[in-house]
Structure formats: structure tokens, C-alpha cells
Amino acid sequence: MTSTEIPDIVVGRLPIYLRALSRLSLEGVKITSSKELGERLGISSAQIRKDLSHFGEFGKQGTGYKIDFLIEQLRRILKVDRDWEVALVGVGDLGRALAHYNGFRDRGFHISLIFDNDPSKIGTTLNGFQIYDSAQASEMIQQHGIRLAMVAVPAEAAQSVTEALVKAGVTGILNYAPINLSVPEGVHVQYIDPVVHLQRMTFYV
């Protein structure tokens, strides 16, 4: 089954399943069920079974899922059974926090090229990596064959940075700038904006 046939909302739940399964595995659990997983995640067991059925058979009715096996399969499906290099553009407080975050490497990602346009930052190192001039981003990302990038620049700069990334061959962008990006077909953007999440909750509070 090709990626275009799987609903995007299903793809979006797979990393959540993978995270919960990895947690269970860390806790020493070997077998789980769609019911147990669903209770942990607040998702119905039927939904989990249906989502996984897009990709094959991962457990037998009544015996549950072997956690390590399902982790391995999900990692293969999501293509995180390998390491991905990621470019980071923007070394403000957030970019700095992202560069130091240990959670990426454990889960398949590795920030290996860092850019900023502030002359006082260019040439210094961050978490062992040199900070390069954003003006070099297109060329260097292309040279390194990097396909994923995080954008942590101010809103005003995000669209032009994105255009440079796309030109360099980046097809997956994690955008922290509080602005919607315009990208050509085939380029995926995911957004992280804490205010959007907070505003969604104040509606209910």
C-alpha cells in the first residue's frame, strides 16, 4: 500500500502509538492489547485496530500485540528505523532549546546543520555544531542531502527561510514560527505553536 492511500489522520496517530509502545517497553511490558493501548491514549480500541490494519496484521485476536515487534514495524512504516539528519534555522531561545533537546536522537533525529543570520552567533558552536550563516543554508543543505528542517525564526522571516529550504530539497518542515507557510505540493509542513493549543483550551475552561 502506498503512502498516498493511507489517510493522513491515520499516519498522524502512528507516532503516538509508537511513543506509547516505547513507553510500555521501557516499563518492561512485553505484550499489550488495543484495549490497554486505547485506555492509555484515550483512543478507542476499534480505532487502533483499524488504523493498524492499513499496514498489515500485527497481532492475533485474543493474544494481543508483541510490543517489541509492533515497535519495530511502526518504526519501519514511519521510516524511523534509520537516522534522519535535520537542519535547524534560527538560534533564539527556542532554537537553542531544540539543539540541546536529547529526545530527538533517541527517536531517530539528529540536528546536524544549524543556521542563524545574526553575525554575533555565526561561527560559534551550539551543542557541538557550528552555527552557519542562514545565507548559506540552501547550498549546505543541498550538499548534505538533508530533507528535514526546523524553522525557529521570527514570523516575518519564516516564509523566505522556507523558500530557501524548499529550494535546497527539504520536503518536511517543522515550523515553530506563528505563521502559515506557503509551500509547493509534495512539501509537508507541521506546525508547533503553543498559543494555538492554549487558545483551544481556553474555549473550554
Next chain:
Amino acid sequence: MTSTEIPDIVVGRLPIYLRALSRLSLEGVKITSSKELGERLGISSAQIRKDLSHFGEFGKQGTGYKIDFLIEQLRRILKVDRDWEVALVGVGDLGRALAHYNGFRDRGFHISLIFDNDPSKIGTTLNGFQIYDSAQASEMIQQHGIRLAMVAVPAEAAQSVTEALVKAGVTGILNYAPINLSVPEGVHVQYIDPVVHLQRMTFYV
């Protein structure tokens, strides 16, 4: 119409509309259409009209939306026409970046109580606010009547921190720890985990 009658997915799009409208307003635009807004956001104009129709009539067919009026209405609907105090638990790199982030205050949020359990951090200040001992979080949050919190602690600590927050009366939690939280009914959790977003994109790359 009460909040329980509006699909959560619709509520989730309102902050995105608000953000795009605020951007247009900043650019000096006065009037927009569901078509223009939809093109900016990659959402169909019919979807936007349908979402907004849950809350009333915000524009006339053919004349478009008055941006400042629609912003005001969305702010009222989302209850961000007032300021919200937010507690932050966890002052690692990420917590520090969150405390320094200017984008909260402009959009209705104000990190005003900060906690950590590291004795070397307790009593120091961050962005002008004193860092208090996490052990005091329940009591202090209750005293201040704070309903929103951000959790930026390691995965291992997130569930127990959450329980203390819920006990203190917090009903909206923005969780940065890479773990699913278990909360009683009536408490809303939103998750930010960059790896989940990256893994969702590697599926397609």
C-alpha cells in the same frame, strides 16, 4: 450554543483562523473572504464558512469579512479577549525558552508562576519571576486561581506533576513531556512533541 455542542475539531481551527486574521490585520488588510483565508491556510472556503457558522453570522455573502470585527469575535469565542495567567512547571532548556517567549503575552497568555524541583534553580528568577519549589505548586496555583499550566518536565515526572496541577484546579494543560497523561474528565490536555511531528513527515519523505 454551549461549548459541548461544537465539534472539538472546529474549536481547534479557530485559533488558526485567528492567527491568520491577525497576520492580515498586521499587514494592513481590512477585509478578507473565506476564499482568501482558505488559500492562506490550505483549508477549503466552504470549511471555513461552515466552521464560523457554528458561532453566528460574521460576514455577508459577497462582501467578505471585516477582519478586525472577526478577530474581536474569535477572541471572544475563544475567551482570549482577556489575559490568562499560566503556571510553568519545569525549567530546563525548554522551560527557559518558554518563559522568555514574547509570543504568549501578545496573544493573551502570561506565564506568572514558575516551578522546578532543582534546589539550584529554586529561589532564582527567570524573566523577572521567582522560581518556586515544585512541591509548592498545588498550593500556590490554587491560591492564585490559575487554570492553565505548561508541563516541561521529563517524561518520568509528568504524570505526578499533572496530578498536582489537577488537584490545584488546573483544567487546561499544555504538555511538552513525550508521554500521554491520564487526567479526569473536564481536564483538557494538549500535547507538543516535535518528534511526533517529524515522524509524521518521514512517512511521506
